Amino acid sequence: MILEAVMIHVKPGQEENYEDDFRKASQIISTMQGYINHELQRCMEVKGKYLLLVRWETLESHTVDFRGSTEYQVWRKLLHPYYEPFPIVEHFEHVQIP
Structure with a gap:
């Protein structure tokens, strides 16, 4: 699993x-x-600031399957006009701690 x-x-x-x-x-x-x-x-301190967390089975589920889909085009049309500046998307993987 990865975390976007x-x-x-x-x-x-x-x-x-x-x-x-x-x-x-x-x-x-x-x-x-x-x-x-x-x-x-x-965000409670900064008006207009949000944190989006999405869990995907694999990195490709997000970067290839979702972003390459026709559904993503609808997502983009709905949400991208609100961003200023355009956000940086990062992906994380779980670190096993003994």
């Missing part, structure tokens, strides 16, 4: 619209092959 982590900054005044559209987009991502779960967290 994205720090998102939404354009000022667009937070409510972003959250509404994210609810719609959630229905898209949750149907994708290799998807496990996701969550969106709103």
